[in-house]
Structures are given as C-alpha cells and as structure tokens.
Amino acid sequence: MIPLNLYIHIPFCFAKCPYCAFFSCTNCEDTYEEYFKTLNKEILTKSKIYKDREIQTIYIGGGTPNLVPYKYIIECIENIKKSFQLSKSIEITIEQYPQYIRKESLEAYKAVGINRISIGLQATDDNQLQQLSRRYTYEEFLEKYNLVKKIGIKDIGIDLIFGYPNHTLNQWEKSLELVTVLDINHISCYSLEVEEETPYGKLNEKGKLNLPTEIVDREMYHYACDYLNKKGFKQYEISNFAKEGYECMHNLNFWHYQDYVGLGAGAYSRVENTKSHNPEDIQKYINGEWDIEKEDIKKEDERIERIMLGLRLNEGIKYDGKLFQKKYMIKVGENMILNINGKDMYNQVVEKII
Ligand SMILES: C[S@@+](CC[C@H](N)C(=O)[O-])C[C@H]1O[C@@H](n2cnc3c(N)ncnc32)[C@H](O)[C@@H]1O
Ligand code: SF4
Incomplete structure (x- = not known):
C-alpha cells in the first residue's frame, strides 16, 4: 500500500507569542464546536479519496493543540482510526504547550493511541521565558514533563529556540546542559526567525530588537551540534537531534518527499504530485472552502x-x-x-x- 501522512492543524492559542507567524486565532472558543465538526467532516471526505493508502504518521500541531478540550482531539483520532487504514507501527504526535499539559488529557491521548509528545519549551531561564511571553516557569515545565513521564508516554521531544533578543552563548550552553539530563529522546533547536508581520519583526524594523550577532547565532548552532552529539542526540536534520531510533517519522517522511494530507484551516497538502492548502481563515474553512490553489507540481x-x-x-x-x-x-x-x-x-x- 502506498504510504500517506496526515497533519492536523489546531489553529487556537491563548495569546500570540511575539515571534510567531504560525496561523492561529486567540479568543476563539466560540468556534471550537463548529471547527471540530468541520474537521471531522474533512477527515471523512479525505478518507474516501485516500482509502487505498496506509497512514504512517499523524501529527497534531498548531497553534496550541492542548488548549482545546481533549475530547475534540480524541474524536478526531477515533474518526481517523475508523475511516482510514493505519500502519501497525503508526506514529501519532501531539504538540503541547507546557502550561496546559493536564493529567486527564494525557491519559486520554495515550488511550487513543497518541504515542509521541512534542513540548514547546523554547527556553529554560525564567526571565527569558517571560521575555518570549511564555506563560510558565522552568519549574512548571518540569512538573508537566514529569506528568508525561508518569502517564507513560515514552517518546518525548522538546523544542528550543536560540538567538532571540539578549540571548547569550553562556545561557544557551546552560539550557542544553539542563535539557540533556532529562529522559527525553528528541530535541529540536531552532534559530529565531524574525518574521516581518510579528511584533518582533516590527521591533526589528525600528532597530529595537537586541538580537545576538550572526556570528554568535552560528556559535550557538555549532555548540548545539557538538554538545548534543556528545550527549547521544544524533543530528539527523539541520534543526533536529534524536537518540538512535527516535527520529520524528512524520518529519522524516516529509523530507523524504512522501505524500502528506493537511487537515484543518491553514493546513498544506502535497499528494500525488499535486499541492493545495486550506485557507488561513477559520470561517472560510467552516464554510467548506478546502484545497484552494490546487496545482500540479x-x-x-x-x-x-x-x-x-x-x-x-x-x-x-x-x-x-x-x-x-x-x-x-x-x-x-x-x-x-x-x-x-x-x-x-x-x-x-x-x-x-x-
Ligand atoms: C507550532 S509551534 C509549537 C507548539 C506550541 N504552540 C508552543 O508554542 O509550544 C512549533 C515550534 O516552532 C518554533 N517556532 C515558532 N516560531 C518560531 C520562530 N519565529 N523562529 C524559530 N522557531 C520558531 C518553536 O520552537 C515552536 O515550538
Ligand atoms: S509559538 Fe505556539 S503558542 Fe505561541 S503563538 Fe505560536 S503557535 Fe501559539
């Protein structure tokens, strides 16, 4: 059977982080019900089109997938299980914002088959977390991380950002030291991208974003590559490091040019050498505007x-x-x-x- 991968976009956040250009909506609780009804409709529609495909991976990203009540996520996965054919070794990842990690949600995720958790930690110093407008301390992150461990989801990854305003090499070294003693098996290290339309982008235009120099940014990157390698996290992609056998299959399949179908507002698909995407507009998505700008590659x-x-x-x-x-x-x-x-x-x- 020809492999296929699914990406599900959950476009809701509590507040926008000043550096982030991902499509998401704040204060949109009123639309959850309609949004997930539409998402389940899209799952059913697409499952009929791709009924002879075998799903290798599902990636639930955002936005903040754990901001919404977990029943919505469980229903989507159950519908996917009912309507698509899934590989026996399927990888199902969900992104988690530390503050909203809850015992009940984790238990429900695990029970439905979610077997990989990607936590958006970003930084380890409380002042830096605050500067990035993140709503938790490192201590709180550790509590949530321990909860994930306790529930027994073993495949845990964290995301870190480096090269943000006022960030120093010493601070970065300390962060890597802290996270590598945790029992995790995947670390993504992203150099801060200053996106034009974000608050950071606007500050940068005015010359008010105190970014480390390009040289320091590259020193940070080289340090991460060397240090993580020594700590048993093998680099397998420009920004991604994993213990042997714990690479993120979803992303690997994408980089290997396997087909993927994006579900939800703003999600992109590339399948059978055709690309398309859903509009970055929740109302248009709910109104059934899917797969726009479809074109052959x-x-x-x-x-x-x-x-x-x-x-x-x-x-x-x-x-x-x-x-x-x-x-x-x-x-x-x-x-x-x-x-x-x-x-x-x-x-x-x-x-x-x-
Ligand atoms: C959709 S977000 C993660 C999930 C969740 N919303 C959170 O913030 O924890 C995916 C990842 O992209 C990275 N990211 C987002 N904006 C970025 C930027 N401007 N530059 C570099 N990395 C960025 C962050 O590490 C983030 O964890
Ligand atoms: S970084 Fe995560 S929480 Fe912050 S706005 Fe972007 S998607 Fe939302």
Missing part, C-alpha cells in the same frame, strides 16, 4: 523540492557531480551531504545549485 519543481528537502537531512542526497560544492558538502559513500558551512548557509547553497 511540474517535474522540474519536484526535482528542486527533492534536493531542498534531502539536503536538510544528515543522510543527504545521491551524489551528483554537477551539484557538488566542495566548500559546503562532503561525499559519504554514494551520497553528498552538507558540512557545517553548508548547514550554516543552507539557503544560499540551495539557491546556488538549483
């Missing part, structure tokens, strides 16, 4: 996309003398992979070779 665009995705991975892509850049890549067996310079300059390298 041209052969040349597919080639470029495969190179771009493959080069993000530590396994790289098949060696091609025409694309090989000695300064940025190394040859390993049949493959070429980005060296640390190449990882630093990913965008520029891709631009140069495609």
